[in-house]
Amino acid sequence: MKNKYVVIFNKLVKKIQQGIFSAGETLPSEHELTAQFDTSRETIRKALNLLAQNGYIQKVRGKGSVVLERNKFKFPVSGLTSFKELADQMGQEVKTSVHELTIVTQASHIRRQLGCPEDAKLWRLIRSREIDGERIILDKDFIREDLIPDITKETAEQSLYHYIEEELGLEISFAKKEIVVEDITDEDRELLDLNGHQQVVVIRSYVYLADTTAFQFTESRHRPDKFQFVDFARRMKA
Amino acid sequence: MKNKYVVIFNKLVKKIQQGIFSAGETLPSEHELTAQFDTSRETIRKALNLLAQNGYIQKVRGKGSVVLERNKFKFPVSGLTSFKELADQMGQEVKTSVHELTIVTQASHIRRQLGCPEDAKLWRLIRSREIDGERIILDKDFIREDLIPDITKETAEQSLYHYIEEELGLEISFAKKEIVVEDITDEDRELLDLNGHQQVVVIRSYVYLADTTAFQFTESRHRPDKFQFVDFARRMKA
DNA sequence: TAGTGGTCTAGACCACCCA
DNA sequence: GGGTGGTCTAGACCACTAT
Numbered sequence A, B: 001m002k003n004k005y006v007v008i009f010n011k012l013v014k015k016i017q018q019g020i021f022s023a024g025e026t027l028p029s030e031h032e033l034t035a036q037f038d039t040s041r042e043t044i045r046k047a048l049n050l051l052a053q054n055g056y057i058q059k060v061r062g063k064g065s066v067v068l069e070r071n072k073f074k075f076p077v078s079g080l081t082s083f084k085e086l087a088d089q090m091g092q093e094v095k096t097s098v099h100e101l102t103i104v105t106q107a108s109h110i111r112r113q114l115g116c117p118e119d120a121k122l123w124r125l126i127r128s129r130e131i132d133g134e135r136i137i138l139d140k141d142f143i144r145e146d147l148i149p150d151i152t153k154e155t156a157e158q159s160l161y162h163y164i165e166e167e168l169g170l171e172i173s174f175a176k177k178e179i180v181v182e183d184i185t186d187e188d189r190e191l192l193d194l195n196g197h198q199q200v201v202v203i204r205s206y207v208y209l210a211d212t213t214a215f216q217f218t219e220s221r222h223r224p225d226k227f228q229f230v231d232f233a234r235r236m237k238a
Numbered sequence C: 001t002a003g004t005g006g007t008c009t010a011g012a013c014c015a016c017c018c019a
Numbered sequence D: 001g002g003g004t005g006g007t008c009t010a011g012a013c014c015a016c017t018a019t
Helices: A004-016 A032-035 A043-053 A083-090 A109-114 A153-157 A160-166 A188-189 B004-017 B032-036 B041-054 B083-090 B109-115 B153-157 B160-167 B186-193
Strands: A059-060 A064-067 A093-105 A121-133 A135-142 A172-183 A199-209 A214-222 A229-234 B058-059 B063-065 B094-104 B123-132 B133-142 B172-183 B201-208 B216-221 B229-234
Touching: A032 A043, A032 A135, A043 A059, A109 A214, A121 A153, A135 A188, A153 A160, A153 A199, A160 A172, A199 B063, A214 B172, B032 B063, B041 B058, B041 B063, B094 B153, B094 B201, B109 B133, B109 B216, B123 B153, B133 B186, B153 B160, B160 B172
Parallel strands: none
Antiparallel strands: A059 A064, A093 A121, A121 A135, A135 A214, A172 A199, A172 B229, A199 A214, A229 B172, B058 B063, B094 B123, B123 B133, B133 B216, B172 B201, B201 B216
8 A cells, every 4th residue: 555556546446436527528637637646647657557457447638537337347456366356256155165275296287287397296175155054166276385384274274375475475376267168077077066066167277477477377166157257358468 | 560568568478478487487577678679668567567478487575577378378369359360279170150140120129238329230240250160159249330341241251250350440449248048049940060068058138339339239158068268367457 | 894786866859739 | 739548768766586
């Protein structure tokens, strides 16, 4: 909350959410905002770029920054969100069960994908997520033990990301994801309430730290009727 | 190709693709690049931000811009890509069949979502996509007729986006997407080679022009075994 | 300590939109 | 023509990483 442009971004988000700036209208011009926040125009522009990237506004040359409607979709913040954040946002009751938490020394293909030493140990973590009394999601993680040394059943049941970012002070930076649909496995049958479904939606992701090291591979298997993914894509600009 | 930072971005991409800068190494420092390209540091930073947004590099404070590996996933350019671009990238033989191309005056719920006048007409376009001899994808579009007046069977079979951007000179800006899995309909059964599948992956999207007007709603229905979505998410920064 | 990227400033000129 | 956002410059100071 220190960066000036982040502070300004947050203030503008609040005003949009409160309806002080409402959809369809334009924000005050960059020049005006520069005066209001007593800063430079480039700083204002950084704040506005953040608003645009998060789908709050769209900038139109010669016209202004138009406030967009944000309600047609509920946005679970496109991209990097932990399961817990998502569940909290949805306001649903969620129960996580840890089925396996072990150290493995095999799985060299995953070790290679993560780009870590051949002798590195990996955590193997299997969790199911129960929402409204049904086990709907199966999360299977491989996590580098040399980077994240202490994982307990308790942290795995709570938020792993919170532990990594807050307690270990590591910064999670980006993730590559793949979404496909696959036939169910015996493991799915055992650990999920499939309700007759024969396929699951599989999200595979590699998660990277701020120093470019990959530390986690996750396979998240969702029952199709309870799966939703929302995305907000825009043409890339600087 | 006029903007200085875009030109620099393209030159750096080429060098990375040629392996002149290879994965794991760092690019020359911003200071150095400023001298090399005879420009200001902020301009170099814009080019580097583009590289980062497109997954070519990751910047690490105090260290440099690290070149990332780009081959673990094939990236079909996250976000806004037309079907034709995608198919071209994959190098697959694709055949598009137009099943319906009409003007509708009902469908007021879609008209409301698009935020267009109640009396506006909408194109209704239904196409199937055949890849390797199988009809795998069913695309159902609603398009504002007041913005895109002339759609022929031929343009619908070729690239609609090419027509909109190149011929009409409209700039497509961003899209909101939702991905879910649904049971098949009679229409799916009729127009797709489902190969026994009982569900399809449905991508619903609203597509916006640069002036913030929504002009298209698309429902793209994919046979699950042929569906893949790749995403490259990063923490948002300015 | 030297070098890196991150932020911030105060100007400038341009392309575009609208009255 | 006056206002808008888009680009670009030439500095400055800071936080971080390496050695």
